[in-house]
Amino acid sequence: MMKQNLLLYWGKKALVFLVSVMVLSVAVFYISRLAPGDPLMSYYGERTEKMSVEEKEAAREKLGLNDPIHVQYVRWLQNALKGDFGISYKYKQDVTEVIGSRIGNTLILGGIGFVLTFLGALGLGILCAWHEDKWPDQLLCKGGTLLSCIPEFWLSLVMILVFSVTLQWLPSSGAYDVGHKHDILNRAEHLILPLTVVVLEHLWYYAYMIRNKLLEETRADYVLLGKAKGLSKKKILLGHCLRNSLPSYISLMAISVPHVLGGTYIVEKVFSYPGIGTLSFESAQYHDYNLLMVLCMLTGIVVILGNLIGGIINERIDPRIKAAEVTETSEVTWD
Amino acid sequence: MPETLLDVEHLSHVFRLSKHAHIRAVDDVSFQLHRGEILGLVGESGSGKSTVARCLMNIYQPTAGVIRYQGVNILDRREFARNRKMLETRRQIIFQDSASSLNQRMKVADIIAEPMHIHHIKPPRGSLREEAAYQLKYVGMDASYLDQYPSELSGGQRQRVAIARALSMEPELLVADEPIASLDVSIQAQIVNLFKHCNQEHGFSILFIAHDLAMVEFLCHRVGVMYRGRMVELAPTAELFGDPRHAYTKALLSAIPYPDPVIQKNRPRVDFEELEFDREGAFTEVTPGHFVLQEDRR
Amino acid sequence: MEEILNIKNLSVNIHAPGGTVHAVRDVSFELYPGEVLAIVGESGCGKSMLCKAIMKLLPKSAKVEGGQIFANGVDITHYSQKDMEKLRGKLFSYVFQDPMTALNPTIPIGKQIGEAVLVHEPKLPKAQVYERVIELMELVGIQRPRERYHLYPYNFSGGMRQRSVMAIALASNPRILLADEPTTALDVTIQAQILDLLKKIQVQLGTATILVSHDLGVVASAADRVAIMYAGKIVEIGTAEEVYYDPRHPYTWGLMQSLPALNKGNAELKTIPGMPPTLVEPPVGDAFACRNQYALEIDYHQQPPMFRISDTHYAATWLLDPRAPKITPPIGGKRNA
Numbered sequence: 001m002m003k004q005n006l007l008l009y010w011g012k013k014a015l016v017f018l019v020s021v022m023v024l025s026v027a028v029f030y031i032s033r034l035a036p037g038d039p040l041m042s043y044y045g046e047r048t049e050k051m052s053v054e055e056k057e058a059a060r061e062k063l064g065l066n067d068p069i070h071v072q073y074v075r076w077l078q079n080a081l082k083g084d085f086g087i088s089y090k091y092k093q094d095v096t097e098v099i100g101s102r103i104g105n106t107l108i109l110g111g112i113g114f115v116l117t118f119l120g121a122l123g124l125g126i127l128c129a130w131h132e133d134k135w136p137d138q139l140l141c142k143g144g145t146l147l148s149c150i151p152e153f154w155l156s157l158v159m160i161l162v163f164s165v166t167l168q169w170l171p172s173s174g175a176y177d178v179g180h181k182h183d184i185l186n187r188a189e190h191l192i193l194p195l196t197v198v199v200l201e202h203l204w205y206y207a208y209m210i211r212n213k214l215l216e217e218t219r220a221d222y223v224l225l226g227k228a229k230g231l232s233k234k235k236i237l238l239g240h241c242l243r244n245s246l247p248s249y250i251s252l253m254a255i256s257v258p259h260v261l262g263g264t265y266i267v268e269k270v271f272s273y274p275g276i277g278t279l280s281f282e283s284a285q286y287h288d289y290n291l292l293m294v295l296c297m298l299t300g301i302v303v304i305l306g307n308l309i310g311g312i313i314n315e316r317i318d319p320r321i322k323a324a325e326v327t328e329t330s331e332v333t334w335d
Numbered sequence: 336m337p338e339t340l341l342d343v344e345h346l347s348h349v350f351r352l353s354k355h356a357h358i359r360a361v362d363d364v365s366f367q368l369h370r371g372e373i374l375g376l377v378g379e380s381g382s383g384k385s386t387v388a389r390c391l392m393n394i395y396q397p398t399a400g401v402i403r404y405q406g407v408n409i410l411d412r413r414e415f416a417r418n419r420k421m422l423e424t425r426r427q428i429i430f431q432d433s434a435s436s437l438n439q440r441m442k443v444a445d446i447i448a449e450p451m452h453i454h455h456i457k458p459p460r461g462s463l464r465e466e467a468a469y470q471l472k473y474v475g476m477d478a479s480y481l482d483q484y485p486s487e488l489s490g491g492q493r494q495r496v497a498i499a500r501a502l503s504m505e506p507e508l509l510v511a512d513e514p515i516a517s518l519d520v521s522i523q524a525q526i527v528n529l530f531k532h533c534n535q536e537h538g539f540s541i542l543f544i545a546h547d548l549a550m551v552e553f554l555c556h557r558v559g560v561m562y563r564g565r566m567v568e569l570a571p572t573a574e575l576f577g578d579p580r581h582a583y584t585k586a587l588l589s590a591i592p593y594p595d596p597v598i599q600k601n602r603p604r605v606d607f608e609e610l611e612f613d614r615e616g617a618f619t620e621v622t623p624g625h626f627v628l629q630e631d632r633r
Numbered sequence: 634m635e636e637i638l639n640i641k642n643l644s645v646n647i648h649a650p651g652g653t654v655h656a657v658r659d660v661s662f663e664l665y666p667g668e669v670l671a672i673v674g675e676s677g678c679g680k681s682m683l684c685k686a687i688m689k690l691l692p693k694s695a696k697v698e699g700g701q702i703f704a705n706g707v708d709i710t711h712y713s714q715k716d717m718e719k720l721r722g723k724l725f726s727y728v729f730q731d732p733m734t735a736l737n738p739t740i741p742i743g744k745q746i747g748e749a750v751l752v753h754e755p756k757l758p759k760a761q762v763y764e765r766v767i768e769l770m771e772l773v774g775i776q777r778p779r780e781r782y783h784l785y786p787y788n789f790s791g792g793m794r795q796r797s798v799m800a801i802a803l804a805s806n807p808r809i810l811l812a813d814e815p816t817t818a819l820d821v822t823i824q825a826q827i828l829d830l831l832k833k834i835q836v837q838l839g840t841a842t843i844l845v846s847h848d849l850g851v852v853a854s855a856a857d858r859v860a861i862m863y864a865g866k867i868v869e870i871g872t873a874e875e876v877y878y879d880p881r882h883p884y885t886w887g888l889m890q891s892l893p894a895l896n897k898g899n900a901e902l903k904t905i906p907g908m909p910p911t912l913v914e915p916p917v918g919d920a921f922a923c924r925n926q927y928a929l930e931i932d933y934h935q936q937p938p939m940f941r942i943s944d945t946h947y948a949a950t951w952l953l954d955p956r957a958p959k960i961t962p963p964i965g966g967k968r969n970a
């Protein structure tokens with residue numbers, strides 16, 4: 001491809017990204033303000049109830065809540081572009097600071113969860129494809145379907161009940177015990193249960209995907225040729241079929257980042273795990289507009305990026321797509 | 336001199352693959368099809384023979400050239416619109432893959448009657464169903480197949496249904512695009528006989544596109560050979576097979592395997608190198624009715 | 634000569650939802666070193682299944698349910714897939730009908746051939762594998778192999794891909810090559826080149842070949858011996874000369890008669906009426922009886938055995954029984970020229 005085209009290609013992708021983010025910000029801004037409830041509650045807490053009508057009015061004025069929504073949006077946008085996302089009403093801190101203190105926890109939970117899901121699903125998928133229709137495959141297919149039908153919050157509660165309450169092996173909430181902020185072992189202990197739920201919930205779906213993709217590949221003619229030339233089952237499945245399935249699996253995983261992330265949020269809430277998920281929940285509950293806005297944007301950007309990257313991987317990684325155009329002998333003239 | 340049914344002049348069709356690549360699928364092709372004749376069109380895959388067929392049927396709008404059907408310029412929008420009904424009923428096409436060209440969810444009777452229904456033609460034999468039964472009988476199948484679905488038929492039977500559907504419009508021109516390519520040898524013979532019958536008994540003119548040269552030799556009155564989008568030779572069948580002039584035609588004919596072990600194993604084969612091909616030559620009449628693409632000796 | 638492959642009463646059944654298809658029924662033949670045996674028949678006659686059964690490449694639904702396969706005198710009928718891996722590529726190789734899908738689209742051609750070289754010589758150093766691949770590509774007539782080593786299948790035309798598939802098949806010097814309609818998907822001129830290549834390989838390497846085809850022209854150009862298959866059975870087998878010039882089975886007559894090359898000057902092609910039977914419930918007697926104008930009463934009740942015509946020529950038709958009425962074959966008896 002020529003340089004100019006490359007520029008055009010990436011320019012288009014960037015434009016899609018920017019427009020999506022803009023639309024998202026407008027939507028979130030309007031919807032959050034249209035939701036019933038009083039944002040003063042989050043800023044002043046209990047005090048709001050004791051405030052007079054004039055005091056409330058003054059407070060609203062101060063927070064800029066009386067202006068029409070579009071004026072508020074433009075003001076927010078101007079500040080945001082300068083890097084000022086406002087303060088959190090509830091925490092009385094810069095939004096970025098509040099998020100900064102939490103995001104690490106979510107990245108650890110979501111990131112490890114994602115990697116484990118990705119690798120685990122790959123392994124299970126291969127295992128099932130290898131033993132197609134034999135008992136390990138049957139068992140995993142049926143058990144997995146059952147498992148992914150269980151809602152996340154319910155599974156979380158059961159886990160807490162069994163491992164924390166009854167057996168008392170693992171802590172039921174938080175990211176670490178008081179005073180153990182830098183104790184890796186303590187943190188790991190707190191991670192086990194939420195991580196298990198995140199992985200268990202998503203593992204099967206992707207394992208099933210890779211299993212089916214692999215089995216579809218094993219029906220291809222080149223597999224028969226591979227067998228005919230004496231390749232072992234292992235070489236055919238891993239060297240040929242897996243190789244051909246991986247591109248679509250990777251792009252699927254890129255697209256599914258938000259899916260796994262969404263699951264993390266719910267799990268965080270149930271385990272009171274101090275991450276972005278619980279924060280988002282609180283910010284919506286307390287009408288903490290500035291915080292909610294940034295959290296929604298953050299999540300949205302991850303979703304949009306995931307989709308974009310998935311699409312790009314899909315287009316590029318498979319030589320068949322690049323190639324479709326020309327074979328060696330066709331009567332093609334390039335101008 | 337027989338009447339010219341179809342007159343193709345300097346037909347070219349270019350496919351754009353992308354912004355920077357195009358393919359000359361059909362390149363300056365001229366020929367005539369006379370009334371009552373079977374004209375064969377042969378060539379390897381990608382030589383442009385199917386594209387020619389599609390241009391003739393107004394499926395593709397060619398990049399350049401003129402196609403006249405009984406004097407009507409079918410590529411001219413206005414002339415086409417004026418003669419639309421005549422053009423859509425008198426010309427019929429049959430495809431190679433009848434499994435996908437017949438609607439799988441329609442019964443045989445409805446498939447055959449559909450064109451009549453679309454063109455609001457009053458069935459000459461009473462009802463649409465009777466008409467379908469008549470056409471089916473003509474192609475050698477009895478009325479018990481009327482209520483079957485294409486998937487219940489064999490490949491040869493499906494091809495017969497496709498032919499029956501085309502015949503229901505009482506066409507003058509049948510364009511058959513590789514109609515026997517996916518059939519078995521003994522079934523191919525049955526279908527080829529059917530085409531021969533349509534032509535001899537009812538005077539249908541047929542453009543028969545195939546890559547099986549032996550069948551073309553048996554069936555067609557004249558044969559055109561295409562290579563890389565160009566027509567390289569066009570002659571009466573006996574002359575083309577007996578006295579091929581173009582190097583590619585010679586190579587092609589020598590490559591047809593002859594079903595006799597002794598003859599076939601001792602037959603010399605002529606090779607044709609792609610690089611020898613001069614696509615810029617002129618299509619010249621060397622003896623009456625025998626056209627050859629000749630090298631440009633400027 | 635000692636036969637390299639011996640098939641005895643082989644039967645293959647396909648278990649489909651609509652019933653069991655008896656795809657190959659009681660087939661026996663031998664293959665001798667260095668010869669080309671052609672198996673001719675229409676689609677669905679079981680010729681492909683037969684080849685796949687020999688190499689144990691049958692789809693899951695199909696099973697060998699009777700008979701024996703001897704390779705080099707060893708009974709391999711009950712070999713496991715693991716055992717077969719050691720034989721495939723080395724004892725026998727396969728060339729498929731459709732070269733467009735037989736190669737893995739995401740791996741360069743050279744590497745795919747190299748893989749086949751490594752299967753039976755896993756410790757060969759890289760440089761030697763490369764040289765062997767180049768040698769193989771030259772053998773099958775791929776020009777400028779060093780440039781093309783790194784190309785992907787989509788860069789190749791159909792003929793080139795079929796040459797690549799043959800290079801893969803020949804990588805470990807197999808003693809038997811099973812070529813399943815190797816030229817059907819190709820243009821006539823390319824077909825002729827691939828047939829030349831098959832002959833060259835057979836002469837150069839002495840590989841025994843089973844050539845499966847529906848095209849009597851293709852078979853005439855390559856085969857030493859010919860087996861005609863109909864409805865899952867071999868109905869006639871003999872040397873090419875015997876089958877082409879002195880065919881004995883009515884089905885062989887019908888096939889030959891329908892060829893346009895032998896119908897010059899006729900108003901119509903001769904055809905075989907009707908269609909092959911479905912093999913879910915094969916007919917009791919001769920499967921060809923209902924399409925056979927020479928059918929005898931017994932054809933409807935009892936399957937004909939293989940009658941011996943010469944040491945090399947056999948046919949399964951009751952017409953060869955001494956008690957049968959004498960019929961002048963409508964074809965053969967002379968060279969068609």
